[in-house]
Amino acid sequence: MPSTAIEDRCPMPDTDGATAQMMRGARILLESLIREGVDTIFGYPGGAVLHIYDELAKAAPRLRHILARHEQGAVHMAEGYSKASGRVGVVLVTSGPGATNAITGIANAYMDSTPLVVITGQVPSKMIGTDAFQEVDTIGITRPCTKYNYMVRTVNELAEIVHEAFYLARSGRPGPVVIDIPKDVTADQALLADPVEVRLPGYQPGVTVDPQQIVRAIAKLLAARRPVLYVGGGIIHAGASEELFALAEKLHLPVTPTLMGLGCFPSGHPLSLGMLGMHGTYWANMAISAADLILAIGVRFDDRVTGALEKFARQAEVIHVDVDPSSISKNVHAHCAIIGDAKSVLQRMLAALDEHSVPSPSRLDAWWEQIDGWKLKAPLTYERSRTVIKPQQLCEELHRLTRGEAIIATDVGQHQMWLAQYYGFRGPRQSLTSGGLGAMGYGFPAALGAQIAFPDRQVIAFVGDGGFQMTAQELATAVQYRTNTKIVVMNNNSLGMVRQWQEIFYQRNYSHVDMEWSPDFVKLAHAYGAVGLRVTHPAELTTVLEKGLATPGVVVMDVVVETEENVYPMVPPGAGLGEMVLG
Amino acid sequence: MRHTLSILVENRYGELARIVGLFSARGYNIESLTVAETLDPSISCVTMVTSGDDRTVEQIVKQVNKLVRVVKVTDLTGLSHFEREMVLINVKAGDQIAFQRVLQLVSQNQMRVAEVMPDGLIIEATGKWEEMNDLVRELMPFGIRGIVRTGAVALSKEAN
DSSP states (O other), rough: OOOOOOSSSSOOOTTTTOOOOOEEEHHHHHOOOOOOOOEEEEEOOOOGGGGOOOOOOOOHTTSSEEEEESSHHHHHHHHHHHHHSSSSSEEEOOSTHHHHHHHHHHHHHHHHHHEEEEEEEEOOGGGTTTTTOOOOHHHHGGGSSSSSSEEOOOOGGGHHHHHHHHHHHSSSOEEEEEEEEEEEHHSEEEEEOOOOOOOTTOOSSSSSHHHHHHHHHHHHHHSSSEEEEEEOOHHHTTTTTHHHHHHHHHOOOOOOETTTTTSOOOOOTTTTOOOOOTOOHHHHHHHHHHHHHEEESSSOOOOHHSSSGGGGSSSOEEEEEOGGGGTTSSOOOOOOESSSOOHHHHHHHHHHTSSSOOOOGGGGGHHHHHHHHHHHOOOOOOOOOOOSSOHHHHHHHHHHHHTOOOEEEEEEHHHHHHHHHHTOOOOOOOOOEESSSSOOOOOOHHHHHHHHHHHHEEEEEEEEEEHHHGGGGGGHHHTTOOOOOOOEEEOBOOHHHHHHHHHSSSSOOOSSOOOOOOHHHHHHHHHOEEEEEEOOOOGGGGHHHHHHOOOOOOOEEEBOOOOOOOOSSSSTOOBBBBBBBBO | EEEEEEEEEOOOOOOOHHHHHHHHHTTTOEEEEEEEEOSSSEEEEEEEEEEEEEEEEHHHHHHHSSSTEEEEEEETTOOOOEEEEEEEEEEEOOSHHHHHHHHHHHHHEEEEEEEEEEEEEEEEEEEEHHHHHOOOOOOOOOOOOEEEOOOOEESSSOOO
């Protein structure tokens, strides 16, 4: 299993006696990255970063550079690399279009709290503000979608900024940090200074958890008759799955993960209710709606989770645990707020519980009976067909063939929801998905980044025919670096989720959702030097998937599925979680 | 409701833009804004007046607090604090009568004549926001040819 914890500080390895030598900024940058433990950079060269690339060619094998085919692909790769491994993802792009192409990835990482350091080239200091060739105000553009950003003004501050950027990216609520470096700074000479202690008087990510709130929370948990654990990405960032498991088992609590939390609690476990929210399970949503206590950990009460806020969990007291104080009571009022990372808070809760006798699971018998009743009333189900492959069937088959242990990256839309419903992730850092931003084109490069972090694991990009075409050019990257990435294209010949909404809410007035012309994905794979397979008949599904997954190298599996299939159950827009449409 | 926020932030380029950007991105209006160094030149104090219901302002305060280089945010509204604003007004006073009446107003209120011109005067006044609004209203009939307000500065009466 990958390491799940994000260290607060990175160890600082020796830098081959590089200290106390004059060197140009470009080399200082790379030495500083190596000090932070970086060995892989995803990037794309250009004019403003020529000095850096000049040094990069000399930095092998200490630094490996993965040449993407588009900067958006490079950032998504770094995100997948980071999400799967827990390490900070590093990106290097040039000024102007290099930076603007990277924005979707940066915004995506910001929404999903993925630690990245993105280095962007900038025109020489003297030309800034002159509308120079390939100049753009990168600092201005990235300010609202980064945790922090820097413009490096002199070579002397470069090493310190790199160190601080990594500290910010991985501490507290993680996120992307941009370092914008004018070209002259990378050419100027300086000494590689020893890193100094980061001093940020207003930034205290390691807040001490209030012990009184822990006592209050435990008392509420023990008294609750209808409790639910609502858990998300914060569990995964903090590496708190074991603690979550211990708490849930000890108190026999139902657990429902968000999309970002998939795998933080094993899906097949009897205490797992499956995902909640717009396309969550009926019983998870009903449980939240009827709960008298919600223990929310590392979640942000996103609108796709809560449905109509005024109808959300009206009978429940809310205990909200989050590392980011601005998430508390942002959308839903917290009766008890605990600021802290999921791991430290859960550890303290478990320690506090040791002072109580373990309550009998039977105290929640009536509650579990009610939940089981909902589960019986509306289990996840779909109609099978002898003639056409159902997308849900594809997800179940993938689960069976990979035992729920693969790392799978998705885009956004129907395929993403079906995978969340039917794949059944076993552990944390297996599900990579664009949750907050909902960016098509994320899945394939993210899978590729994860594969580069774990060359020997089964990594699958599970994408739609629409999303795949947004970043399909990264097939060249996947093949160039001899990866084993597998791409399963759930091909319904349409923009399925938009089509579903047009069907249900716009009286089947289908407007520009048919992919009337797509490339032959098998031939596309061949063109890039990958293997291409197609399956259209349900009887052949298993054979083709087995073959595709077992074939070494990059394999594109074009799985043609039912077009007119909808994702159910569903909370319609404006409705509450307790008002699901079952399909 | 009107809220006065006092924000201590590291005195570095770009930090004010971050604070202001949080407001504009969420569609919150900034009614006034003043910034200057504190006793510690590495820290600036921003006084910002905004309006919104308590929940909105609580969310703004949290978001501003989240900024990496913001050291402290205090919503002074409801706390014991001292708030002042300075206004410069160019008032028309074409004849002797008008001139005398403006001077009378100046002496009755806490104002100062900053400059006398052949057909008017520039008045300098300091006071609470509401007082400055009243003053402007009283001078309006004479004809205001120009006005500039600094926006509020505010100081907590409690020790930091």
